[in-house]
Amino acid sequence: MLSKIKIIFCLLVIFLMGANFCYAADNGNGQSFADNTMDYMINIWQTSVFPFISDVWARLGGFLNKEIGNRPNIKNKLENEKKEIREVIPQLVIPFWDKIKGLIK
CATH class of the missing domain: 1.20.5 (Single alpha-helices involved in coiled-coils or other helix-helix interfaces)
Structure with a gap:
C-alpha cells in the first residue's frame, strides 16, 4: 500500500514538473522563465498538492482514532x-x- 502511494506521488510530481516547464516557457506576460516557473509551482502546490496531503492526513488520523477506539485492550x-x-x-x-x-x- 505504501509503495503504491510513493509511486503515485512520484508520478504526480513528475507530471507537475513537466506541465510546469511547458507552461512556464512562454506565457506571454514578459516575466523571466524562472519567475513563471516559481509562480506556477507555487500555484500548483497551494491549489492541489497541499489540500490533497492534508485531506489524506485527516482521513488517516480519523481511521487510526477509530481503530484505537475499537480495541479494548489499548x-x-x-x-x-x-x-x-x-x-x-x-x-x-x-x-x-x-x-x-x-x-x-
Whole structure:
C-alpha cells in the first residue's frame, strides 16, 4: 500500500514538473522563465498538492482514532495509565508543597 502511494506521488510530481516547464516557457506576460516557473509551482502546490496531503492526513488520523477506539485492550491500558498518573501526582506534589509552606513560614 505504501509503495503504491510513493509511486503515485512520484508520478504526480513528475507530471507537475513537466506541465510546469511547458507552461512556464512562454506565457506571454514578459516575466523571466524562472519567475513563471516559481509562480506556477507555487500555484500548483497551494491549489492541489497541499489540500490533497492534508485531506489524506485527516482521513488517516480519523481511521487510526477509530481503530484505537475499537480495541479494548489499548483503551484499558490508556485508562489504567491515567489512573496511575492521578495517583502518583499527589504523592509527588504534596511533599514538595509542604516544603514550600515550611520555607514560607
